[in-house]
Amino acid sequence: MATTFREIYNRALFRFADHKFLEYDVEIKEAVLERYLISAKTEFEDICRVNLNDYNKETKQFNQDLDDKIIEILSLGIAYYWLSFKTLDSELVKNVLNSRDYYYYSPGNLLKEVQTLRETVRNEFYSAMREYSYSQQNWSGLTPKGGGQ
Numbered sequence: 001m002a003t004t005f006r007e008i009y010n011r012a013l014f015r016f017a018d019h020k021f022l023e024y025d026v027e028i029k030e031a032v033l034e035r036y037l038i039s040a041k042t043e044f045e046d047i048c049r050v051n052l053n054d055y056n057k058e059t060k061q062f063n064q065d066l067d068d069k070i071i072e073i074l075s076l077g078i079a080y081y082w083l084s085f086k087t088l089d090s091e092l093v094k095n096v097l098n099s100r101d102y103y104y105y106s107p108g109n110l111l112k113e114v115q116t117l118r119e120t121v122r123n124e125f126y127s128a129m130r131e132y133s134y135s136q137q138n139w140s141g142l143t144p145k146g147g148g149q
Contacts (some may be wrong), residue, residue, distance in 0.1 A: 001065040002061040002063055003062045003065055005033070006030070008037060008066075008074050008075055009037070011071055011072065011075035012036075012075035015076070015121070018082075030060070035081075036082055036085075037078055039077065040076075040080070040081060041074065044129055047129060047133040048070060050064050069132060070132075079121050083114065084118060086118070087114050
């Protein structure tokens with residue numbers, strides 16, 4: 001079996017609501033998301049029990065079944081890298097009109113909010129990888145300090 005990139009993209013898209021991005025053509029969205037997925041994969045591959053380097057770029061899929069935990073971690077990584085891009089996006093330094101309130105947001109405050117969200121998602125991403133790493137360890141061979149049973 002295999003896990004398609006699209007399965008991971010679908011999970012990641014629930015993590016951020018960029019309506020402008022969601023309006024893009026499917027091919028454009030997937031090309032962008034693939035770059036973020038590869039970055040997330042690179043962060044996670046050393047601790048993942050599944051070989052994340054076993055994927056096919058043409059068919060856009062991992063050649064193995066990825067469980068929900070792995071898909072969740074990769075989707076968090078996509079969201080983190082998407083938000084990282086947004087914090088560097090020059091459009092954030094421009095004022096944005098809020099149609100509900102009809103006033104301008106401070107570009108500095110908007111950037112600060114996106115950076116805060118990015119840090120939150122980053123912490124969630126790294127925490128999920130750390131928890132995954134711990135859960136994959138075999139602790140049965142360890143003995144308490146001092147050689148006790």
